[in-house]
Amino acid sequence: MVPKLRLTTRIRQQVSRVAGELAGVSIVLACLAVSGLAQEPAVHYWHQGIMPPGAIGSRQLQRGGPLAGFFQPVEIKAPQGVSISLAVADHFLPPQEAGAGTMYPWSAGGSRVGLLIGSVYRLRVTNIPRAEGVEIFPTIEVIDRTFAPVDQQVRFAIPVEIAQQDLELAMEGKFVTRVIYLEDPHNALPVRNSESQSWFEVTPGHDPLAVADELGRPVAILRMGARVPDQGPDPNFYFGSPAWVKYPPRTAAQAKPVRETAPARPAAAPAAPAAPAAKQP
Amino acid sequence: MAIILLGVLILCSCRGNAPPTTNTWSPSFNPQPTTTAPNPVVDPQGGYPGSGLNDRPADDQAGYAVVPAEYIAPQPQPQPQVQAYTAAPIDGPCIMGMPGMEAGVPVPYTAAGPWIPPGIVPPWPADEYLRDGGNVGPPVAVGKNGELLGLQMEDTVARYNTLDGRTLVEPSNKVDLYSPRFNAVRQVVDAEVDQQRHRASGIALPVKPVMPRTSEPVALNAQNLRAVRDIGTNPAGQLRARVTHATLDSELLPRAFDNGFRPFENVSVIRSGIYLGSDAPVLARGSQAAIAWGSAEGVHVILDERTAAALVAKQKLQETYAIDSAPNPRLRIVKAASTPVAEPGDEVSFTIRFDNVGNQPIGSVQIIDSLTTRLEYVPDSAQCSLKARFSTQPNEGESLVVRCVLSDPLPVGKGGVFRFRCIVR
Numbered sequence: 025m026v027p028k029l030r031l032t033t034r035i036r037q038q039v040s041r042v043a044g045e046l047a048g049v050s051i052v053l054a055c056l057a058v059s060g061l062a063q064e065p066a067v068h069y070w071h072q073g074i075m076p077p078g079a080i081g082s083r084q085l086q087r088g089g090p091l092a093g094f095f096q097p098v099e100i101k102a103p104q105g106v107s108i109s110l111a112v113a114d115h116f117l118p119p120q121e122a123g124a125g126t127m128y129p130w131s132a133g134g135s136r137v138g139l140l141i142g143s144v145y146r147l148r149v150t151n152i153p154r155a156e157g158v159e160i161f162p163t164i165e166v167i168d169r170t171f172a173p174v175d176q177q178v179r180f181a182i183p184v185e186i187a188q189q190d191l192e193l194a195m196e197g198k199f200v201t202r203v204i205y206l207e208d209p210h211n212a213l214p215v216r217n218s219e220s221q222s223w224f225e226v227t228p229g230h231d232p233l234a235v236a237d238e239l240g241r242p243v244a245i246l247r248m249g250a251r252v253p254d255q256g257p258d259p260n261f262y263f264g265s266p267a268w269v270k271y272p273p274r275t276a277a278q279a280k281p282v283r284e285t286a287p288a289r290p291a292a293a294p295a296a297p298a299a300p301a302a303k304q305p
Numbered sequence: 306m307a308i309i310l311l312g313v314l315i316l317c318s319c320r321g322n323a324p325p326t327t328n329t330w331s332p333s334f335n336p337q338p339t340t341t342a343p344n345p346v347v348d349p350q351g352g353y354p355g356s357g358l359n360d361r362p363a364d365d366q367a368g369y370a371v372v373p374a375e376y377i378a379p380q381p382q383p384q385p386q387v388q389a390y391t392a393a394p395i396d397g398p399c400i401m402g403m404p405g406m407e408a409g410v411p412v413p414y415t416a417a418g419p420w421i422p423p424g425i426v427p428p429w430p431a432d433e434y435l436r437d438g439g440n441v442g443p444p445v446a447v448g449k450n451g452e453l454l455g456l457q458m459e460d461t462v463a464r465y466n467t468l469d470g471r472t473l474v475e476p477s478n479k480v481d482l483y484s485p486r487f488n489a490v491r492q493v494v495d496a497e498v499d500q501q502r503h504r505a506s507g508i509a510l511p512v513k514p515v516m517p518r519t520s521e522p523v524a525l526n527a528q529n530l531r532a533v534r535d536i537g538t539n540p541a542g543q544l545r546a547r548v549t550h551a552t553l554d555s556e557l558l559p560r561a562f563d564n565g566f567r568p569f570e571n572v573s574v575i576r577s578g579i580y581l582g583s584d585a586p587v588l589a590r591g592s593q594a595a596i597a598w599g600s601a602e603g604v605h606v607i608l609d610e611r612t613a614a615a616l617v618a619k620q621k622l623q624e625t626y627a628i629d630s631a632p633n634p635r636l637r638i639v640k641a642a643s644t645p646v647a648e649p650g651d652e653v654s655f656t657i658r659f660d661n662v663g664n665q666p667i668g669s670v671q672i673i674d675s676l677t678t679r680l681e682y683v684p685d686s687a688q689c690s691l692k693a694r695f696s697t698q699p700n701e702g703e704s705l706v707v708r709c710v711l712s713d714p715l716p717v718g719k720g721g722v723f724r725f726r727c728i729v730r
Contacts, residue, residue: 047308171421171430173483176646183487193493203490208432212486214678214703216730217649223489232492239488241432 072231077247078263080233081142081167095138095269096169097181098244100147101221103188107151110137111262116148136181138269139166146262149248152191160194162186162248163263168241170206178271182244185221194249202246205236433485435647435729437461437655437677438640440476447472453673458702461674463659465667465715467634472669477640477657484647484729486679569643570656570722578660578720635663636715638672647729652683655727657709660720668714672723678702679730686726691715693723 085092102108107119120135139145142165149160164184172180182204190200202223207213213222224239226232236242259265421429428434438461445455445462451472453464461477566576572584636659643654657672676682682705687695692712697705709723 170433170485172433172485173646176483180483180485180646180648185489190491197495199494201492201494203492204487205490206432207486207488209435209486209677209679212678212730213488214730216681216728217486221487221489223491226490226492228492228494230492232490236490239490241430243487 072233074231077144077163077165077245078142080245081144081165084167085142091141091169094141094169096141096166096243097136097178097271098139098164098166099136099181099183100164101183101185102149103153103186103191105151105153106149106186106191108135108186109148109150110268111146111148111265114259114262114265119148119150135273136178136271138271139164140266140268141166141169143266144263145266145268149186149191152195153188155191155195158195160191160248162194162246165245165247166243167245168206168243170243181271183221184244184246186246186248187220190248197249199249200247201232203232203236203242204244204246205240205242207240211239428481428483433483435482435484435677435679437480437482437642437674437680438477439479445474445476447474456673456675456700456706458675458700458704459677461638461640461657461672463636463638463670463672465634465636465671466669467632467667468665469632471634473634473636475636475638477638480640480642480655481645482642482647482653482729483645484649484651484679486649486730567643567654567656569641569654572641574639575641575656575658575722578658631664633664634661634667636660636667636670637662640674649679649729651729653680653727653729655725657723658720659715659723661715661717664717666714666716670711670715672709673706674708674725675700675706676702676704676727678704680704680727681730682707683726683728687724689721689723691721 100108109116109119111117145164147162147164149162150158152158152160166182170177170180170182184204185202190202193200204221215222224235226235233242233245421427436459438459440462441459442457443455445453445460447464448454453462453474456462462474463477464472464474466472570576573579573581574584638660639658641656641658643656644651647653655674657674659670659672661667682697687707687709689695689709689711694710694712696708696710698708700706707725711721715721
């Protein structure tokens with residue numbers, strides 16, 4: 025016969041109390057640990073600019089917020105005469121010449137489209153000045169959105185500029201990455217933007233996304249160059265041809281002339297009063 | 306029981322850094338939009354029912370066109386009525402981006418405008434707005450020598466002297482302008498940046514020892530020269546020119562004052578200095594003026610050019626006003642902007658209304674506005690309804706501090722308007 029262990033009531037109470045205390049401490053520690061893991065700083069530092077197109081936007085969507093399915097207005101700018109085509113159903117649309125019918129002062133032309141956040145859009149750039157016949161296939165990835173007033177979303181579209189210098193570098197085989205960021209107004213440059221968008225140069229070895237994150241909030245990435253992709257039925261080249269929305273171009277009333285006034289400086293101090301002339305005898 | 310609770314808690318609170326479901330480092334990585342399937346509860350207008358977030362721009366509704374990203378289904382079959390999801394023509398091509406979305410891409414909810422994260426004080430997000438006015442940092446004070454201490458960018462204050470010799474500072478309300486500005490960071494790399502080229506450094510010729518005790522040092526060091534990556538010359542991205550000024554202050558003679566009130570100034574507090582309750586929504590549209598003053602300042606009774614205070618007499622039905630003998634100097638300033646939104650290059654007019662709402666005259670009234678970095682003062686644009694002198698002074702943000710100094714003391718119940726224009730950089 026197996027002897028039956030019988031605990032006294034006092035021992036059972038002590039064991040229950042110790043177990044309860046341990047459980048309570050465990051719950052508190054588990055809550056702290058889980059809450060600590062759930063803290064996500066509002067930066068992109070764990071991303072890198074060299075990540076493949078679409079990776080950063082996809083990770084951005086996983087962070088939640090009103091990003092998924094939002095068509096972020098984007099204004100694509102290019103030098104005068106350059107033709108730009110967007111892909112639809114794994115085919116490029118007929119090219120549209122930049123600058124036709126627009127009077128936007130920052131560039132010769134521009135077109136405004138709505139792009140999904142997290143998707144990658146393949147463009148075809150042709151009719152490049154001094155390089156007719158050459159085609160460049162940039163990609164645009166929108167990784168964040170703006171929260172413009174209800175009736176001002178298209179007006180404050182994110183400008184994505186395809187500069188002539190970038191096109192020439194891409195034709196030389198270089199890989200150009202432009203991270204467009206929303207400037208922090210407290211760290212803004214005290215200069216007035218001219219015809220082209222202000223940009224900083226980041227040397228190889230540095231992460232342009234991290235640099236842009238220090239200066240503001242990255243919202244879009246433009247990549248171009250490095251190699252000529254194989255065109256064909258491969259849908260990966262078009263990244264699935266995600267849907268996009270076309271907005272009407274800027275009208276003449278919306279376009280503003282470039283101001284030529286000089287920057288405001290303090291007015292010159294009034295000239296010192298001239299010394300009184302000596303009295304003539 | 307405790308173990309069960311612990312397990313449930315851990316399983317229910319796992320919003321940590323979840324690993325991505327796809328291998329984002331794979332070369333064949335193909336990002337998929339998150340709109341993987343049409344939401345069956347999307348309303349015909351494209352918003353989520355009951356969410357209150359269906360706020361597509363007015364001009365978008367008027368002129369936008371959804372460009373179809375057509376997907377050719379393997380077997381032709383009649384397409385469902387996709388207009389409820391896509392706002393595309395029914396007889397047109399289906400807009401979609403990938404297989405599995407034959408019904409179209411759901412028109413998303415646009416959370417701009419009314420939507421802000423809970424618990425956040427608008428305007429939000431702050432990096433899309435320019436703020437000017439108020440007293441952002443530590444309170445602005447007057448030093449021993451009369452200088453202003455603590456005046457920072459975006460501050461708008463008024464200083465004045467009282468009859469008893471004090472110098473007081475009164476901040477204005479804040480004005481917010483929606484004016485995002487975008488810049489870019491560019492990086493140019495070579496496709497051969499990761500390649501290491503090794504080339505022959507030469508032919509190693511062994512040299513025989515001339516003497517037994519002589520040893521030749523290594524004549525040739527076969528060092529593989531690694532190809533240096535293409536370091537692009539990086540021209541200066543920005544040329545920041547600083548112009549040193551010979552003097553800090555410059556006085557400008559007052560110009561003519563435009564007596565006509567502009568549309569954004571057509572509120573009672575700007576016209577006459579009397580704050581009405583109906584002004585609050587107009588001012589609150591672009592500022593926080595609605596909370597800058599309370600109802601106690603709504604009606605003022607002036608007797609003998611001194612503010613009267615109500616004598617509380619419970620034995621009478623009416624209120625009796627008498628002159629308050631206690632000195633209570635006070636200046637109220639209200640700031641308003643001509644527009645709540647501005648693009649870089651736009652011109653914005655600022656109007657500052659100042660009133661002596663105290664019970665004694667004040668003197669040496671100065672209205673000081675330290676402009677933020679992205680606001681550029683338009684030269685000679687300052688004007689005042691009273692006789693005043695204007696001056697400018699550089700601030701730490703490479704913008705200007707605009708100053709309006711009234712020439713005469715400001716009597717009780719009197720006020721004026723100070724205007725100037727700025728260009729958004």
